[in-house]
Amino acid sequence: MPNDAQLMLLNRDAVEPALQGEQVLAAVREAFILHSQRAGRVFPVVREKLHTGGVFGIKSGDIATQELLGFKAAGFWPGNRAKGGEPHQATVALFDPSTGRPLCIMDGNAITTARTGAAGGLGLQHLARPDSTKICLFGTGVQAKVQLQYALRMLQERCTVEYVNVSGEPDPVFEAAFKERCSISVARNRDDAVAKSDVVITATPGGGPLFDAASVQPGTHLTCVGADTTGKRELPDGVLQRARIFVDDQVQARNIGECQWAPELPCTEIGDVLAGKATVGRSKADVTVFDMTGLALQDLTVARFLYRNALEKATGIVVAWPW
Structure with a gap:
């Protein structure tokens, strides 16, 4: 089994600057169209209330023609405000659909904010x-x-x-x-x-x-x-x-x-x-x-361009992730 496999990590400071408006709009538009064409799949949503008062959810899906597979684990924790933190918390993960190996884990807060804003903008425009x-x-x-x-x-x-x-x-x-x-x-x-x-x-x-x-x-x-x-x-x-x-x-x-x-x-x-x-x-x-x-597809199409951008510019944190 390969021992030289790597996993990329993109934290908030790597994600936020890369979320350019035109790219986010294009990625969200693509996600909606793929969903309309049923070229991208949206798996059943997990959304559950927790004993802590928070809400935890998972949105996942894939786009077979683009070798894109992943999920976003996210939710809402109102108690975070008292700690000086953001109540919405999210993490996005991309996987190799051929092997199931993780490719990238990234901060999902800014992704959720940007893609939801872009979706609202596209809806308003039309x-x-x-x-x-x-x-x-x-x-x-x-x-x-x-x-x-x-x-x-x-x-x-x-x-x-x-x-x-x-x-x-x-x-x-x-x-x-x-x-x-x-x-x-x-x-x-x-x-x-x-x-x-x-x-x-x-x-x-x-x-x-x-x-x-x-x-x-x-x-x-x-x-x-x-x-x-x-x-x-x-x-x-x-x-x-x-x-x-x-x-x-x-x-x-x-x-x-x-x-x-x-x-x-x-x-x-x-x-x-x-x-x-x-x-x-x-x-x-x-x-x-x-x-x-x-939609999970919104998270995936945005995460894809962030991952590609990080690979091209070598901006992510790469750690060994052997099999």
């Missing part, structure tokens, strides 16, 4: 009204920040943003990150903010409905990030019933996404839109929802 200029954002954490970054990148006009946070008070640090790109302020009334918006982005832990259903006006697009586990939700009853629903994966959305609360409703996978198999054809009065639960 589903929101092109003339959208008013955004209501729920959350000010890592995922809320990246969703807003991609939203501002995708929308054509300068936007006005109202954000909803826990305190209801202005967050100068959060505002400073965006004040050069948009007009931004804290929302004094969340329902009023939703009613005035063209785009609503929900990026919270998914603890319950965030606003009244009646506040969603015709023509609104909603990007929903926080429902990724059984029992989680951000939308109130009645919104999905009025909307044209788009998802990253129908099975996942109905099991752990917003669609778990209305699994009988029809929905369209965003990959079918990107692959040209489905059309949006939105009218100005349509309410659209993008229910995002996250």
Whole structure:
């Protein structure tokens, strides 16, 4: 058996600088299209609550034509905030599908953030009204920040943003990150903010409905990030019933996404839109929802270019990993 096998390790400091926006968008788009074509497989998701109060999950899959196999072990540990750490934790691993040997283990936090932001941006680009200029954002954490970054990148006009946070008070640090790109302020009334918006982005832990259903006006697009586990939700009853629903994966959305609360409703996978198999054809009065639960293929296509980049530039930590 070979004794000279090696394993590459990519920590946060190696991963974060390599996550360039255009490459992430291209990788996520490819993942959605591969999923639409069923050229990439998504294996059943593991998502379990722990005795510690955390949630642990595994998303895995493969792309046979690209010799790509791997998984992401990730979850949410709310107690990390008290320790000065990020509640979301993730690790990605790539394997040689011919031998089962690990090729690379990398920090998955930045990957999850970037690929989810890119997915939300792609959905918004294809589903929101092109003339959208008013955004209501729920959350000010890592995922809320990246969703807003991609939203501002995708929308054509300068936007006005109202954000909803826990305190209801202005967050100068959060505002400073965006004040050069948009007009931004804290929302004094969340329902009023939703009613005035063209785009609503929900990026919270998914603890319950965030606003009244009646506040969603015709023509609104909603990007929903926080429902990724059984029992989680951000939308109130009645919104999905009025909307044209788009998802990253129908099975996942109905099991752990917003669609778990209305699994009988029809929905369209965003990959079918990107692959040209489905059309949006939105009218100005349509309410659209993008229910995002996250695909393993997104993690794999992003991890692949990071691994290749590290091999080319010799930026990873290589350790002996004999058989």
